[in-house]
Amino acid sequence: MSRDFWISFLEFSNNALIVTIVMGAGSILIYNLSRNLWDRVTRANSILLTCITIVSIMDGLIALDPKSDTVEIWLRLQWVGIAFVPAAIFHLADALLTTTGLVSRGRRRNVRRALYVLSAVIMLLATLSDLFIHDFTARPIPYMRVGPLFPVYAAYFITSAVVAYWLVWRARARCRTAKTYQRMDIILKVFLTPGIGLFPYSLLFDMVNRGHNFDVLIFRSASNLANTIVIVMLFSLAYPLAFFGTSKPDRVVKAEILQFSLRGTFTALVLLGVMLSTLRVSEILGLKSEDFVIVAVMGTVVLLQWLITVSLPLLEKWFVFTRNNIEGHKLRQISQRLLTRADIKQLEEAILAAACDLLRVDTAFLLTNTPDGLTIEHSVGSISAERAVESIQKSSSQNGRNSEHFYAYDDVIIGDDFWVFPLYANGDDSPLLGYMGIQARKMPPELSDGEKELEMELFHMLMDRAARLLADAQLQSQVFDVLDALMMQMDSLRLEGRVDKFGQIYQQPPTQQPQNLTEWAEWVHGALKDLWGGPKLADSELLQLNIVQQELEKNGSSPTRALQTILTRVIESLKPEGERSLLNNDWVLYNILEMRFVQGKKVGDVAPQLAMSEPNFYRKQKSAIEEVARQLWEMEKSYLETHQKNGNS
Structure with a gap:
């Protein structure tokens, strides 16, 4: 094969690698932005990823049209990312060391700020002057020649990289558990690779080849090798860094990374390959490339989403859910199999609608027998909850027998308007x-004996x-009651204090907190009793809450008014949609709170x-008060978590 073939092939592969870097760095950056951006490691990593993305995007724009008049602009704009790489590397290393408990006493923080200022100066000089780069050259490849101050940047880059590597080495040495040491060791091995991959090597080639023939083949080969290493190390660095700044279990983080990688980066790369390959195929077949590409991309998107959905449980x-994570797998199965209240409502409506269609009537309903009495569960047609309850009582009294003894179709409880059937487990x-x-x-349809038997069976x-x-x-x-109690207990532990994966304890701001939901509900009950004024509201422990203090300015600096506003707002949030009903089960909690405490009526x-x-009523009132307590x-x-993020920033 000729030299020109290899140069063309290396150009194509280099462009594909550049696009891969853009997609990889961009997708990881988006993933970080969707997580805890207040965490110092996540924030520093995002800055480095932004630099990588900017440089790679400019490389991609240059590759699209290397002979364009705008190439020099793209080469200069690359320095928006290149200039900040040394500062971003040092920032990330400092953040990693801080997470191990060695917080800066001011020196590292001041150095970091100085480096960002220096990087900003270099960026301005590189983009607006010829001190770092000058004399754009289009052949044999687009590049800029070195300026008189470029050695300053090279020394700045090397010094920052060496110091940053030393800080990460110290962070690894401070890890005391095998898991954290292993992750920090991976970070140490690949830490400098993304930054080194962004170094402007074309300028060095200009220095080495000045006065000699520029070997494009060697340069393209080196570029491909460097970009390949950057891609591998970029993802190798992103994986362990994903576990910083989150209190989620490892299995949850792994599952998020897997889904994000498959539906984001992997899908984008496959679509890129499909677009490039279909362009070549369309030329061979003599088809319009635009139409062929659109069809191929649409089909690939649909196929990929189906493949990911099918293969995700196995992956x-x-x-994620390995042998040591059986409990996590069970939790995933529970979340997939449990029916929500909306799911149950849909199934109930489907059953009632099928019964109406079968018997050719317009109305049907379901009542639930609870320790508190009968409550309307669901209904279709024009029936009201009041008539449903009355129908049970009236039908039982007319038949003169206990409806709990009847289940068969022939023993239906006959009412004036309804047939009522007891339901047993x-x-x-x-x-x-x-x-x-x-x-x-009123007028049963004429059916044969076989049709009647089938109707009864259905x-x-x-x-x-x-x-x-x-x-x-x-x-x-x-089950949901148990989960609510468990989540409340876990939230309580998080409010009291959190220990990160490297053993550092983050204390929450001091505030008076109840020991459990019952105590919190007692505080709420006392405040509701005197909602419109009284000693229980004026002396309530709830006045010390941060959310109450936050509402003072909007309520004339009155703590009691602020608490009243919050409590009435929570009660209104429990109001269901639709027309208000005094007997519908969905309205029970709101009706009790609004009539008993807002209107001030007696029990x-x-x-x-x-x-x-x-x-x-008292049992239902207890549940309503506990729901208000849960909302508070x-x-x-939420306020405390936001306060902690602002403190860590």
């Missing part, structure tokens, strides 16, 4: 789960599904309006 099993001997009501048919099937759904809903409600007046006995807990936690 997670190999790289496992037959008549098991506890009653609730009722399924169907609008009574309706029994729908009743069984409704019973299983109610049983599953009750079980999953218990004896509110309970009858909500069709509850007083013991039942989340608001305070």
Whole structure:
């Protein structure tokens, strides 16, 4: 093969590598920006990635049209990234050392600031003058000649790189666990590679080849080798750095990186390969390249998303949920299999709609039997919750027998407007789960014996599904209660103090916190009792919360008014959408809080309006107060986390 072929091939491969660097560095940068940007390691790494992205984008623009008049502009704009590389490398090394507990007493911080100022000066001089680069040369490759101050930058780069490497070496030496030492060791081995890959080697080639023939083949080969090393080391550096600045478990971080890499970087690289290859193929086949590329890219996107969706569980099993992470795999399965309240509502509506279609009626409903009494679960048609409850009571009294004893189709409880069927988990001997009501048919359709038997069989099937759904809903409600308590306990630990992966303890700002949700709910209950004024509100522990102090300016510097504003805002956030109902289960918490505390009504007046006995009302009121307490807990936690981020910055 001729020399020209190899030069052309190396140019093509070098352009592909440049685009890969842009996509890789850009995607990692976006991933960092979507995470905890307040963390010093993440922030410093993002600055270095920005430098890499800028330089690589300029390389790509030059490769698109190396003979353009704008090439000199792109070569100068590269120094926006090149100039800041030494400062970014030192910044990242300083941040890594700080995470191990060796916080700067001012010297490293001042050096870092001075380096950024020096980098800014170099950037301005390189882009606006000829002190660092000058005399653009287009052949045999586009490059700039060295200026009189370029050795200053070279010395600056080498000095910063050596000092930064020494700081990372100190950070590795301070690691005391095998896992953290292993990650820091990987960082140490590849730490300088991305920065070294950005060094303007074309200027050195100009110095070496001055007065000699410029060997393009050697330069292209060196560029390909350097870009390949940069790509490998870029991702090798990004992986261990992803674990900094997050309190998430390793398995969660690994899963995020895997999904982000597949749907971001991997997809972009495949599309790039498809576009380049289809351009060549279209030329061979004599097709319009634009049409061919569009079809190929659209098909590739759809195919890739399907392949990623299918293969992701297997890849997670190999790289994330390994043998030592069985519990994490179970948690993933639980999140995929549990039904949310919206899911249950959809299934209930589907069952009721199928029952209406089967019996050719317009209305059906489901009632749940709870320790607090019957509550409307779901309904289709024009039925109201009040008529549903009345139908149960009226139908039972008219038939003169206990409805809990009937389950068969022939023993339906006959009402004036409805047929009501008891639902059991496992037959008549098991506890009653609730009722399924169907609008009574005034004029039954004429059906053959076979059609009647099929209709009865299908309706029994729908009743069984409704019973299983109610049983599953009750079980999953218990699961969610346990998860809520567990999450509250975990949040409490995070509020008290966090230990990062290198053993450093980050203390939260001091504030009075309850020991558990019950104590917090007691504070809320006391404040709600005197919501519009009284000693329990004026002396409430909730007045010391940060979120209350934050509202003082908007409430005339009055702590009690600020607390009133927050409590009423939380109550309004619990208001469901749609028309208000006094008997719908979705409105229970809001109705209790709004009528009992905002309107100030007595229990004896509110309970009858909500069709509850007083013991039942107090149980529901406790749940409503705990929900308000939970909302306040989340608001305070969010404030403290933001306060911590600002402190670390």
